[in-house]
Amino acid sequence: xxxxxxxxxxxxKLDSEQTRKSLTYWQDVWRRxxxxxxxxxxxxxxxxxxxxxxxxxxxxxGDYSDQILDYSNLPPRLDIYEIEKDRFVYVTREYRVLETxxxxxxxxxxxxxxxxxxxxxxxxSDEYKVSLEGTVSGTYDYPGLLSSxxxxxxxxxxxxxDVSYPNGDDYVEVAYIHPDSPLYGLLIxxxxxxxxxxxxxxxxxxxxxxLQTGLTGDDGAEAMMDAFDNNSDLVEMTFRxxxxxxxxxxxxxxxxxxxxxxxxxxxxxxxxxxxxxxxxDSVMNRLYPWGTDNLGRDLLARVMYGARISLFxxxxxxxxxxxxxxxxGSVSGYVGGRVDNFMMRFVDIINSVPLTLYxxxxxxxxxxxxxxxxxxxxxxxxFRGQGGLGTIIIAxxxxxxxxxxxxxxxxVLGLKEQEFVLAARTIGVSNFRIILRHLIPNxxxxxxxxxxxMIPAAVFTEAFLSFIGLGLSAPLASWGTLANxxxxxxxxxxxxxxxxxxxxxxxxxxxxxLGDGLRDALDPRLRKG
Amino acid sequence: xxxxxxxxxxxxxxxxxxxxxLTFFLLQLIPGGPFTRERQLPAAIEERLNERYxxxxxVIVQYGIxxxxxxxxxxxxxxxxxxxxxxxxxxxxxxxxxxxxxxATLLIIIVGVPIGIISALKQNSTVxxxxxxxxxxxxxxxxxxxxxxxxxxxxGQLGWIPTFGNSKPLWWIGPTIAVSGYSxxxxxxxxxxxxxxxxxxxxxxxxxxxGISEYKVIFKHAFKNALIPVITYVxxxxxxxxxxSFVVERIFALPGMGGYFxxxxxxxxxxxxxxxxxxxxxxxxIMVMFVDIAYSFIDPRIKMDS
Numbered sequence: 001x002x003x004x005x006x007x008x009x010x011x012x013k014l015d016s017e018q019t020r021k022s023l024t025y026w027q028d029v030w031r032r033x034x035x036x037x038x039x040x041x042x043x044x045x046x047x048x049x050x051x052x053x054x055x056x057x058x059x060x061x062g063d064y065s066d067q068i069l070d071y072s073n074l075p076p077r078l079d080i081y082e083i084e085k086d087r088f089v090y091v092t093r094e095y096r097v098l099e100t101x102x103x104x105x106x107x108x109x110x111x112x113x114x115x116x117x118x119x120x121x122x123x124x125s126d127e128y129k130v131s132l133e134g135t136v137s138g139t140y141d142y143p144g145l146l147s148s149x150x151x152x153x154x155x156x157x158x159x160x161x162d163v164s165y166p167n168g169d170d171y172v173e174v175a176y177i178h179p180d181s182p183l184y185g186l187l188i189x190x191x192x193x194x195x196x197x198x199x200x201x202x203x204x205x206x207x208x209x210x211l212q213t214g215l216t217g218d219d220g221a222e223a224m225m226d227a228f229d230n231n232s233d234l235v236e237m238t239f240r241x242x243x244x245x246x247x248x249x250x251x252x253x254x255x256x257x258x259x260x261x262x263x264x265x266x267x268x269x270x271x272x273x274x275x276x277x278x279x280x281d282s283v284m285n286r287l288y289p290w291g292t293d294n295l296g297r298d299l300l301a302r303v304m305y306g307a308r309i310s311l312f313x314x315x316x317x318x319x320x321x322x323x324x325x326x327x328x329g330s331v332s333g334y335v336g337g338r339v340d341n342f343m344m345r346f347v348d349i350i351n352s353v354p355l356t357l358y359x360x361x362x363x364x365x366x367x368x369x370x371x372x373x374x375x376x377x378x379x380x381x382x383f384r385g386q387g388g389l390g391t392i393i394i395a396x397x398x399x400x401x402x403x404x405x406x407x408x409x410x411x412v413l414g415l416k417e418q419e420f421v422l423a424a425r426t427i428g429v430s431n432f433r434i435i436l437r438h439l440i441p442n443x444x445x446x447x448x449x450x451x452x453x454m455i456p457a458a459v460f461t462e463a464f465l466s467f468i469g470l471g472l473s474a475p476l477a478s479w480g481t482l483a484n485x486x487x488x489x490x491x492x493x494x495x496x497x498x499x500x501x502x503x504x505x506x507x508x509x510x511x512x513x514l515g516d517g518l519r520d521a522l523d524p525r526l527r528k529g
Numbered sequence: 530x531x532x533x534x535x536x537x538x539x540x541x542x543x544x545x546x547x548x549x550x551l552t553f554f555l556l557q558l559i560p561g562g563p564f565t566r567e568r569q570l571p572a573a574i575e576e577r578l579n580e581r582y583x584x585x586x587x588v589i590v591q592y593g594i595x596x597x598x599x600x601x602x603x604x605x606x607x608x609x610x611x612x613x614x615x616x617x618x619x620x621x622x623x624x625x626x627x628x629x630x631x632x633a634t635l636l637i638i639i640v641g642v643p644i645g646i647i648s649a650l651k652q653n654s655t656v657x658x659x660x661x662x663x664x665x666x667x668x669x670x671x672x673x674x675x676x677x678x679x680x681x682x683x684x685g686q687l688g689w690i691p692t693f694g695n696s697k698p699l700w701w702i703g704p705t706i707a708v709s710g711y712s713x714x715x716x717x718x719x720x721x722x723x724x725x726x727x728x729x730x731x732x733x734x735x736x737x738x739x740g741i742s743e744y745k746v747i748f749k750h751a752f753k754n755a756l757i758p759v760i761t762y763v764x765x766x767x768x769x770x771x772x773x774s775f776v777v778e779r780i781f782a783l784p785g786m787g788g789y790f791x792x793x794x795x796x797x798x799x800x801x802x803x804x805x806x807x808x809x810x811x812x813x814x815i816m817v818m819f820v821d822i823a824y825s826f827i828d829p830r831i832k833m834d835s
Contacts, residue, residue, distance in 0.1 A: 353548050353810050361552060361806065364794050365559050460671060467673050468775050468791050483673060487780070490677055491685050501674040508669035 029445075032521040039517020045510025049503075053307030062298050064305035065475040070096065070109040072296035073493050076289060078104050079282050093492055104283030290499050293485060302477050303499050309478040310507070313392055314458035318451050320397030325404025326447060330435045332405065333412030344409065347402045359461060362395040363470045392471055396458055407450055411443035445522035452515035456508045463504055479504045537821060541814045548810045549599055549803070550592070556799045557588055582606065595803075604804035609796045615804035618789050622773065626785035629778075630771030632701055633709035634763070640709075641716030642759060648717070649724035649755075650747070660717065667714025676707035676780040707777045708770050719762060724755040753827050760827070764820035768813040772805075 023031065033039055057064065073093065080088040080100055088100045099107040285291060290300040332343040350358070415421065416439065424434050440447075459479070465471040466480030479500040486496035570578070579585040583594055598605055604615035644664075648657040683689045684703060727733060728751055736746045773787025786805060793801035 349544055349547055353806075353813070357806050357809060360794060361555055361802070364797075364802065365555055456669075463671055464673070464776065467671075468779065469795055483671075487673075487677060490681055494681055497674070497677055501671070504671055505666075505669045505674070509665070512665065512669065 029518075029521045033517055036517040036520060038513050039521075042510045042513030042515075042517060045506060046514055049307055049311065049507055049510060053304055053311055056304035056307070057301055060298060060301040060304065062301060064297065064301040064477060066297060068292075068296040070098070070296065071106065071288070071292050072294050073489065073496075074098075074106075074285055074288055074292045074296075075493065075495055076285050076291045077282055078285050080104065100283075102283075103286055105286040106288075291493075291495050293482075293496055294489060294493075299482075299496065299499055302482055303479070303503050306477050306479045306482050306500060307503060307507075309389070309472065309476060310459050310462060310480070310504075311455075313389065313396065313462045313478065314455045316393045317396035317400065317458045318454045320393070321401040321404050321454055322447070322451055324397070325401035326408050326440060328401065329405035329408030329410075330412045330439055330443075333409035334416055334431065334435055334439065336413075336416075340409070344406075347405055350399070350402050351406075356461065356464070358399045359395045359465065360470060362398065363391060363465060366391040366394060389472065389476070392462055392465060395465075396461060400454065400458070404447070404450055404454075407446055408440075408443055411446060412439050415439050415442050449515055449519045449522060452511055452518055456511040456515075459504065459507055459511075534822070537818055541818050544814055545807070545811050546596075549596065549807050552803050552806050553592055553595055556803060557591075559797075559799070582608065599807065604807065605800045607793075607798055607801050609793070609798040609801075615801050618801060619786065619805065619808055622784060622786035622789045625783055626773035626778070626787060627771050629701060629704045629708055629783070629785065630767070630773070632705040633712070633770050634767050636705060636709045637712045637716050637766075638763065641713045642720055642756075644713075644717040645720035645759075646724055646747075646752070646755065649721040649728070652725060661721070664714040664717045667710060668718075670710070671776075672707060672711055672774065673776045673780060675710040676704070676777045679703045679707050680780060704774075704777050704781045704783060707781070708774050712766055712770070716759060716762060719758040720755045723758050724751060727751045727754045756827060757824065760820055760823055764816040764823075765813055768809065768816040772809045772812055 033043075062068075074090075078090045078100060080090050088102060090098045090100050090106075092098065096109060098109055101107060288298050288300065290298075290303065293299055293302065328343065328347075332340045412435075421434060421438055424438055429437075462471060462478055463480030463483065466478050467484045469484070472478050472481055482500035483497055483504070486493070486500065490497055576585070583591055586594075595605065602616070604619070607613045607615060607618060610618065644660055648660040651657050680703065733746060733751055736750050737743075741750075773783075773785040773790065775787040775791050777783070778785045778787040779791060786808075789801065790805045792798070793805065
């Protein structure tokens with residue numbers, strides 16, 4: 001016996017058989033798509049946008065079409081001012097004063113505001129009766145009534161702390177200046193000293209250069225403020241019959257403690273000079289993270305809703321393209337001959353016109369169309385062209401199928417010569433069934449790629465149509481209409497364009513990457529990867 | 530060869546006629562006449578208007594009049610801008626659009642093509658990645674966004690260029706960039722992929738093996754073939770941008786053709802809409818024809834009669 005060769009056991013034999021579950025076409029595509037990082041990024045981008053549009057709006061409290069005119073044109077970041085302790089306001093470009101909290105949640109409009117817009121002045125009063133004056137950009141200066149506790153009182157004058165804004169419109173002015181608070185109105189224990197009341201400020205003597213003497217009343221006050229502005233060294237003035245001299249730091253230099261004992265006195269002061277109030281804080285707009293549009297509608301909700309509309313339009317138009325284009329192309333390719341020639345000439349003619357032009361013409365036509373119906377005296381409108389979703393979908397769907405038709409025809413021309421089609425024909429499968437079951441599924445790869453690429457193209461075209469005013473009409477909002485609306489206020493409110501434009505760009509990117517990856521994954525020539 | 534050109538011109542002519550007819554009947558379908566307004570016109574005036582614009586005649590007669598006019602390059606009268614013919618409107622708007630479009634075309638070719646070739650020659654280098662990333666971004670941003678960003682930053686914030694006006698060359702910068710932005714990105718991708726393909730071909734390898742200088746290999750042998758997709762795209766694109774970008778002209782407040790077209794669409798000035806569509810289509814079809822003819826010069830292998 002030759003013992004060089006022995007039978008192997010059954011287990012061993014099974015073990016040596018290399019078996020792997022064979023992958024279907026689509027499993028293989030998915031496997032290769034997963035390897036492509038960029039297109040997976042695109043896929044996640046697409047999924048994100050879908051979630052953003054479908055689920056996003058339910059996280060927003062208001063509806064996309066809710067208008068709150070008080071809250072119009074709010075930016076995503078608010079520069080707030082602390083007008084008094086723990087009380088914050090945001091002043092809009094239109095000089096509306098909105099109260100916010102520290103974190104930037106809007107609390108409401110502060111009403112009864114007198115707006116002197118030409119002079120950029122704002123006086124508003126609420127229960128606290130604050131009057132404000134201001135340029136809103138950058139620094140913020142305003143006069144207002146302040147109440148204050150004296151925190152020191154000595155030979156140098158009265159210092160203030162815990163400044164708050166009490167009641168009282170009365171314009172109270174006092175001959176007192178302190179470097180930290182350019183005040184010159186004073187109310188001590190209810191007694192008012194007004195600069196217009198001459199006896200409280202009898203004389204202002206300016207030294208150092210500005211030799212103006214004997215000014216009283218408003219003139220005196222003005223001279224004093226000038227001295228203050230010019231950093232004059234010494235100012236002398238008469239106050240309550242006493243001569244007070246201020247040094248350049250505007251403290252009172254009267255050595256006698258005239259004002260001693262004022263610790264317990266409430267003082268109300270009127271700022272007539274300007275205090276530069278800096279932006280206290282720049283905070284997120286909590287209520288509207290992406291700001292609002294010119295009618296006070298929530299921009300985030302609108303962009304989310306716009307995603308729905310834009311993607312819906314794109315998806316339906318793509319589906320129409322898919323059905324019409326695939327049917328047209330496969331019939332043309334499968335039947336061939338004169339029919340094919342005729343059908344393709346028709347496609348060529350449509351294709352020889354820039355498609356955008358036809359979409360525009362169709363939009364012009366369709367927006368005039370109203371299909372109505374009266375049944376038993378009831379009036380129904382089946383289709384109203386003006387600015388509706390249907391119009392734009394029909395316009396896009398009826399034009400863009402030609403590319404798909406050409407593509408499918410090309411595929412079918414190649415496929416119909418293959419043996420499996422012949423086999424199907426031999427066993428008597430109907431032509432329709434051959435197209436549906438054998439040809440189209442085999443051409444599915446390029447079709448899917450073409451569809452993925454068509455969605456961003458449709459989003460683009462829809463945005464473009466809406467942008468030139470042929471698209472949807474209010475309150476419907478697609479990304480294109482949002483961008484169009486933002487155009488009017490672009491210089492002042494650039495964020496209104498930024499968000500919808502970014503949404504369009506991200507969608508385009510995501511679908512493009514996904515489409516590129518799918519093309520690579522579906523191409524049999526690149527199978528080896 | 531000459532036979533082909535004649536055939537090509539005839540088929541282009543037929544296509545133009547079909548497009549004009551299609552557009553004509555498409556707009557005939559719109560309910561209501563061009564003079565239907567919210568406020569009813571006196572019957573006598575409306576009658577006179579219809580008579581003046583041939584609207585009292587049957588549609589087929591109107592079609593005949595229109596087609597006859599078309600053959601003599603007469604596109605009819607505007608319904609809205611009274612006393613002005615469509616030809617005059619085109620003559621008024623086209624120069625502006627053509628200047629911007631011409632400049633943009635130049636820019637696209639001067640910038641886009643070299644960028645694409647450089648990134649193909651330096652495939653997988655940093656330069657390539659940066660250029661292709663920028664091109665991808667450029668393709669995804671709609672032109673109205675590019676235009677508004679230009680207005681906002683360069684005209685508004687920085688003040689380098691005027692926001693609108695039409696007298697000085699300085700002013701053309703903004704619209705030109707806005708019009709060409711998308712196409713530059715698109716065009717720069719075309720020679721890249723075709724160049725990559727061509728460089729792998731045997732004849733390029735042969736040329737290199739024969740010791741021909743790299744410069745000659747690229748520009749004499751590879752470049753021509755890499756240009757074909759660029760020409761395919763640029764031909765029709767010239768027609769599209771020379772006849773005015775609707776969006777850019779609107780944003781930069783340009784008195785160009787695109788503006789008139791959009792205006793005619795919103796004003797229901799149908800003759801202007803048809804006229805401009807036909808004008809654009811003719812331009813477009815002629816450019817496509819030129820592209821076909823240009824193929825034969827660039828690549829003799831492309832047969833003319835197929």
